[in-house]
Amino acid sequence: MNHLIAPSLLAANFADLKTDLDMLNRSEADWLHLDIMDGMFVPNISFGLPVLQSLKGKVNKPFDVHLMIVQPDRYIADFKAAGADWLNVHYEACPHLHRTLQTIRQQGMKAGVTLNPHTPVSLLEEIITEADLVLLMSVNPGFGGQSFIENTYHKVEQLKELILKKNSQALIQVDGGVDNHTAPGLLKAGADVLVAGSYVFRSTDPIETIAQLKQLKC
Numbered sequence: 227m228n229h230l231i232a233p234s235l236l237a238a239n240f241a242d243l244k245t246d247l248d249m250l251n252r253s254e255a256d257w258l259h260l261d262i263m264d265g266m267f268v269p270n271i272s273f274g275l276p277v278l279q280s281l282k283g284k285v286n287k288p289f290d291v292h293l294m295i296v297q298p299d300r301y302i303a304d305f306k307a308a309g310a311d312w313l314n315v316h317y318e319a320c321p322h323l324h325r326t327l328q329t330i331r332q333q334g335m336k337a338g339v340t341l342n343p344h345t346p347v348s349l350l351e352e353i354i355t356e357a358d359l360v361l362l363m364s365v366n367p368g369f370g371g372q373s374f375i376e377n378t379y380h381k382v383e384q385l386k387e388l389i390l391k392k393n394s395q396a397l398i399q400v401d402g403g404v405d406n407h408t409a410p411g412l413l414k415a416g417a418d419v420l421v422a423g424s425y426v427f428r429s430t431d432p433i434e435t436i437a438q439l440k441q442l443k444c
């Protein structure tokens with residue numbers, strides 16, 4: 227399959243959001259990545275359900291929601307109601323991950339599991355067939371604009387191997403520090419979905435930047 231690009235709204239200009247939403251609608255972006263932070267799981271607070279609700283219908287892209295919150299199970303139904311299409315929970319925040327992923331699917335969303343940089347891919351061995359997507363963090367979650375952690379290439383390769391071994395359909399997504407330098411190696415290693423925040427929204431021509439990320443060959 228051709229790889230997908232998911233710009234992260236965290237890096238948008240919230241004082242002039244309409245301009246960025248119009249840009250996204252005209253762009254080749256595949257999904258809109260939405261970073262939900264609670265100040266507990268990560269040391270930062272971003273935005274939440276009312277923002278998603280108000281964006282639904284304004285952006286013609288599936289909502290790819292990255293929950294960086296403790297006890298995400300409490301909010302699964304709320305995020306469905308707010309318009310989430312893909313719901314990603316952190317492995318580190320879910321003591322009953324199997325149940326959590328099942329609940330997300332039962333609610334009619336695609337279920338993603340996210341790994342922090344220190345969490346090994348091998349821990350997914352018994353759960354990979356229950357996930358529609360695995361998101362590998364290539365920075366420590368909580369902030370945009372951080373430097374890419376080089377070990378991520380290796381983790382993508384390991385995850386690809388695990389997915390093939392277990393005959394899983396899960397997509398491989400990478401989030402953090404994705405740009406024109408890191409994206410080619412990630413695609414070569416097996417990534418299916420690239421999240422890009424600062425690289426897209428800080429560029430002088432975001433539509434062209436998204437188009438260039440789409441055109442990369444692995």
Ligand SMILES: O=C(CO)[C@H](O)[C@H](O)COP(=O)(O)O
Pocket residue numbers: 234236237259261292365366367368369370371372401402403404421422423424425
């Ligand atoms: O989940 C995230 C941070 O926790 C963001 O999606 C990620 O950091 C994207 O930002 P950038 O591309 O600027 O690194």
Ligand SMILES: [Co+2]
Pocket residue numbers: 234259260261292401421
């Ligand atoms: Co994210």
